[in-house]
Amino acid sequence: MSDDRGAADKQSGADDNRLLMRATELAGLPVVSIAEGEALADVKDVVYNPDKGSLLGFTLNKRGFLRGPMKAVLPMSGVVGIGRDAVMVADTGACEEQGGLAAEAQSSAGRNVVGNDVLTDAGQRLGKVTDIVVAAESGEVFGYELEGDPKLQGHHPGQRLFLPIPATLAVSGTALMVPATAEPFIRDDLSGFGAAVEEFRAQLSGSAT
């Protein structure tokens, strides 16, 4: 019984102290095996699924300054934890050379969203993507970091802004579409951004019913 309560407290604590990270902060982090206690590779690309609003996994670089990319990829199912300093996996078996993510990463190469324009469904340009914001524990994609459009009201021109996105989202090769209703939920720092995302999604689900 006390174990159950302990687990519940831990869960609610995790919700309150959610670790939000920029995806580009994950690039270059070492992938560390818990079983062997050594770094297996470095993170190269962060691959995410805009349809589901979640991370799919990572492509990898060999370790060392002059080493190139690896064929093996790391799907999210093999990740035990993501922290500020490393991506933790159980053992070397977490990385795979063939499978869904390897094919996905190959077919989606060149679809880097950094630098893409963000447009609302009302036809307004909000800015240019500089990063995506992810929850480290769950791999859920929360929103975009933007370089705000100079015409965007209420913010300084070129200011870094955080835009919440719906749980599912349409992404083309060159532009990202978001609902116009997301604009009031734009924040200019990461603190409180998680709450803004939840408010925005609650409003969307409320208007859908």
Place this chain on the structure above:
Amino acid sequence: MNTLTALILILLVIAIAFGAFVLVQRKRRTGGVIASKPRRPRGSS
């Protein structure tokens, strides 16, 4: 052209080749944030 000049030229070529190799490797290692391609349901156009 004396021996010293030839040696300097050879070192210069090696340095340029190494610099190019480092730049190419750094570019290959540079990552990004990739959005996977949307999957259309079978039968949809």
